[in-house]
Amino acid sequence: MTDDVTRDDVAAEDHAGKGNDSLFEAPPMGEQERMVEAILFASAEPVTVKELEARMPHGSDAAEALVYLRKRYEGRGVSVVKVGDAWAIRTAPDLGYLMQKETVETRKLSRAAIETLAIIAYHQPVTRAEIEEIRGVSVSRGTIDQLIEMEWIRFGRRRMTPGRPVTFVVTSEFLDHFGLESARDLPGLKELRSAGLLESRPPPGAMPGPETEDEDESPEGQSELFED
């Protein structure tokens, strides 16, 4: 990849299409420069002179516009560089160290972590045992550690019960990330459903639930059976 093309190199490329001077006058060079700037900025790939001219008004001279644009960006925070036979705008090499954040790879949080996080958000402060009770499965150390490391949860007050277990609460980083002003603004189940965020289910009234007259029911014991 050579950066140091001269006006002549560039000019040589564009003579092909220049013969037929058209009916429409090409826009002023300053305008053409703006166009090249916008196209190079927005394109996901480097763009060749030919491609530039195909997108610009008839009669445009992208090669010349590129010369001006390159000049304009000399010494700036970004520069116009040649990649193969195409052009792109790139960060100035000496500022590369500022781009570290741009190269962060993001992955979706695991389902276990999301569910654990959700329980903490909705039930905080909550102990590990309570999280396990709600989820119905044990919570691995790694999941909690990961959430703490992400600074989405932190330790809350110890619970004043035997064993004084630690509790977990969500952090302000968590609220920030999820665009919430407070954890209390999280919608409840009913609101989730009415907003269409839950799949439809038979309304609770439609199913015979435990009723007070039917004394021979022991809902707790039974639901225990279905814990997975």
Place this chain on the structure above:
Amino acid sequence: MTDDVTRDDVAAEDHAGKGNDSLFEAPPMGEQERMVEAILFASAEPVTVKELEARMPHGSDAAEALVYLRKRYEGRGVSVVKVGDAWAIRTAPDLGYLMQKETVETRKLSRAAIETLAIIAYHQPVTRAEIEEIRGVSVSRGTIDQLIEMEWIRFGRRRMTPGRPVTFVVTSEFLDHFGLESARDLPGLKELRSAGLLESRPPPGAMPGPETEDEDESPEGQSELFED
């Protein structure tokens, strides 16, 4: 160094060359401008001043650098725009026609979704019931869902009225998408406000709507409504 120095203080300090209060001198303003330029160019998402400064050398004043940078890009093919409290580089709107290749097919929004979005933007924070009152129909399943998924709306604070309903507000992605600096720049906002069309005006008793039969008693909900 305290956190709550004013812009002028900082600028004054910078110009004085920072003297002896810091081991690491902040780079010259021209250099800071390059840095902001590089970071904004590299990012597709708007970047806040805070984030900029977190990535720049200690003592940098991104806000000031932005003033210069913005000026520099005036009238160019790309420009520095403000989105909420963040900044981004975007192509000039008048060159959009060159960019057909880059156009992303966005999901067509239904008329109901567009109206709901507008109501949230102009009346925010607004509850679901208020949206329904304005449109005169219930908000269908999935409309809110769709707008949340597009990240154009999010949950705001709960309303301090009985039932503490959740409210909706628009996001900075919404502002970015529609090229708005803030929700105050919504088109026609002033006219709507001065015409009194953004006030919440309770229906005078027997109006057809959410509740049709309220002849005999006005529950707490209503007296609450009349308070504001």
Place this chain on the structure above:
Amino acid sequence: MSETEEFESDAMSVSARLAAEALIVDVEGFEGPLDLLLTLSRTQKVDLRKISVLELAEQYLGFVEKARHLRIELAADYLVMAAWLAFLKSRLLLPPDPTEDGPSGEELAAHLAFQLERLQGMRDAAAKLMARDQLGRDFFARGIPEDVTRVRRVTYTANLLDLMQGYARIRTKDEFRPFIMDRDAVMTMEQALDRMRGLIGYAGDWTDLTSYLPEGWETDPVRRRSATAANFAATLELAKRGAIELRQGEIFAPIQIRRKSNDG
């Protein structure tokens, strides 16, 4: 509003009537009564602030009347609005009754006008919003956002929907549990119907409905209740089809069924 008092339905212009007729054709296209009212109000060709609510009420009632005439079934909320507008109309036409509480006709009319103006205002605003230059259509973000690949750091992320759906998944799992369990205490009408169909062949004589309860469903109250309801619904269905006859001596007396002798 006394100047509008003389208004008669005949006064509705021909074009307004034609418009109302055209509206009926695509009543499906309206988003509820308010939307319809807004459309009707445009036929008055005045500023929404100067709209005659009385005239609008006439137009709406005319519309509903016409729909009824053409045997178009209007949704309930259209009829509720019609009833309310008829009420409003009477309030506007009759001199106010000092003994009556509540808002005056004028207040109600003013609020309706406000609602229409507000809805129109929001529609205009929505149109202006959508007409703005939009990201990814008229102006563009950086095409190659990840320019430099120097440091690779993995972060994990999730969005609000993931979070809420995760929570909902856990909570509805709980909610769901009794439902799955109770399934075996629920008899559907289809099940009962299948069973009854096979049995009624033997019911030449009046038999008590309760004797059709399947085995194992007679004692447990939950199961008994469900089976009884299912059986009862099934017998109604069978009676409707002309397969059986039903009778009940008096209220709360046992229901009896019999096969219908079909000699035809």
